[in-house]
Amino acid sequence: MPGPEHIALIGCGFAGTSALFQLVDRYPVKRITVFEASGTFGPGYPYKTDECPDYLINNTTDTMCLVPENKQAFINWLRDTGAAGEIDEKGHLPRALYGEFLENVVRTARTIAAIKGIHLDLIPAEATGLKETGAGVEIAYPGGMVAADAVLLTTGRCPDLDRFGALVGDTHGFYPTHVSAKDLDAIALDAAVYVLGTSLSAYDIVNRLYAPGTGCAFERRADGILSFVPGPNNRRVVLGSRGGRLKKMQSLRPMAINRKHFTLAEFRRVAGEQGGLSLDALAGMIRAEADRHGADIDWHRIVDPYAECHDGDALNARAGDILADDITGARGGGTGNFLVDMFSDAQLDIWDGFAERLMTPEAEKRYRAEMETAFLTFGAPCPVPTAERLLALHEAGVLTVRAGVEPPQVTDDGSGFSVGHRFGEDRADVVIDASGGVNRMVHDPGQSTLTADLARSGLMRGYELAGEQMPGADIDMETFRLRGARNVYACNMWLWGPGFFTSSAYLMASFARRILERLYMS
Known part of the structure; x- marks a missing residue:
């Protein structure tokens, strides 16, 4: 299984930690260099170990993965170490505790690397620039320069939007x-x-x-x-x-999902027959799947949750009713939380549908502008x-x-x-x-030093849709390589633009796996 001898990872939060562990565990790499500007390797932005203990992991404890084939890595570690005492598998532990797990993974990866003879450098500094050479990529940082065969951008978040x-x-x-x-x-x-x-x-x-x-x-x-x-x-x-x-809420007892209509195969079939997926076609697939599973969906409330609310008191009361109903659905099992359960089951198919550009440009632009926020109430539940x-x-x-x-x-x-x-x-x-806004415009002057350097050198370009600049970077979605580069790959939020929302640990671990598989089989 040939492949690059020296891999550099820029950023060591969840994505970088997952990529690091997978590298030392599965691939014949000889040297790995990891840059982390914070100096703390593992937790990254969302899982800081000194963060408020009242900030909870959004997903249940028994679904927190590190590698895509094992969604129970975190709960297995908790049981083995006793780090959380008695464990509720469907509970939600503090984010900081998952940060401790990730720090432990980095230490473990370092030990495995030593046993296998892999040279691992952890550099507590910010990578500030990349330059491609005939032999690979040179990474500049305040302490000097490192040359590697390939670079994975695993930096996590883009900069926050300065709205106010x-x-x-x-x-x-x-x-x-x-x-x-x-x-x-x-x-x-x-x-x-x-x-x-x-x-x-x-x-x-x-x-x-x-x-x-x-x-x-x-x-x-x-x-x-x-x-x-x-x-x-x-x-x-x-x-x-x-x-x-x-x-919406994570189901305490997710229903068994057996999709027939809302699948990647159906996305491809309809896109081929109609010259691209329309939003109406996708809505029809979702409705057909709901009918197939016996789910009674209040579509009017989804489209306009505050219809007929004529003052602030009425709107606030309606919000309370929605909260109560959604909690009942999430707790009860069955079809009461069907859309959350189905989108969770379908997340990789949704990702691949976006990555393959199956939607028409008009449909994608309308989705991004009008519907993405509403969709993510189900796709990123609490x-x-x-x-x-x-x-x-x-x-x-x-x-x-x-x-x-x-x-x-x-x-x-x-x-x-x-x-x-x-x-x-x-x-x-x-x-x-807490509006959650991040700056995903590649050429914006508020970008990080590294992104500005990548854009200036042409290694990173902005994602375009029907001639319009959109959030996200222009990326070959099959290989995850930046289209302006030969040996630089994205496994971070720059994928959210040409691809689907990318905060899921399972998705990010899957992307790291796909990048490494292609690197070592090419």
Whole structure:
């Protein structure tokens, strides 16, 4: 099995750790160099080991993989090490604990490399530039230069979008991110807090604002419903976004899915017959699959969850009803959470459908602009325990949901913020941006030093769709190679553009596997 002798990985969060382990475990590589700007190898951005313990892993404990063929790697490690005590397989442990697992994987990979005679360098520095040569790729970093045969970009996140910095970036009480923001815990217990976005990060923030350490509690009533006991915590929180759509939940008992209509083979067949997949054709496949599985879907609520809501109170009440119904569906098994279960089962087929450009350009552009956010409420769901807390806070009247939210404005007296929404305006003492926006435009001046260098040299180009620049990079989706390069491969968020949403650990581990298989079989 021939292949490159020296592989460089740029970034060592989940994707880099998975690629590193797979390299030393399966492939005849002789040297591996890993760059990690933070100096901490393994956890990356989402799984920092010193992060707030109230930030939970979105997927259940028994599905967290490291390699695609074993989705139970994390739970096996927990059992063997006793790192979490008694384990609820369908529970959701702190993200920081998964970070500890990833750090352990890097140490294990280092040991395996030593046993196999693989030379492994872990360089705690940022790679700042790449230059392709006849022999491979030269990687520049503040400490010098390393030459490798091939490079995998496993850097994870693109830079955060700076949506409001020019307006309120220097104003006390505005938080452009919640990650590693230790002073979030110091927010006054009587503060009015506006959380921008209904992303998974937004839910993490709510968990943190009402953590047990603040003196409040969540108690299970006799009927099984969670209730909120505020204690000294008198914070009021608004979850506000443009659409106001709330995340669906991971099923506690996923139903068995046997897809016939929503499959890669059907995507290919229909695309071949019709000259490309349309959104109507895809919707028909989803409906046919729901009928096949006996699932009764409220399509009107999916299309417009707040139809006929004529004021803020009605919209907020509808949000509470949706939360309650979705929790029931996620807890109950059967068809109650069918779309979440089906999209989870189909995620690799969806990815391959995007990668093969089976959608018409018009359909893809419309999906990206109008439907991707709604789809990801099902495709990237939240834990049931998190949703139960949100519902308890909502029923207690301390959590409000808004839609049609506008950019925050500093009040005239500078004491806080005003935030407009579909039916009026709210005042807040604190604003936290959790809209989840990242900058995926290759040629934007806000990109990292490495991306700017790749774009300037022509090794990375922006993804184009029907002549229009789109988020993401131009990548050969069969090999994952940057189209402007010969030996540089993407296994990170730059794939989200030409490909489907890429935050799933299973997908990222699968991409690392595909890249390495092609490298060592070519």
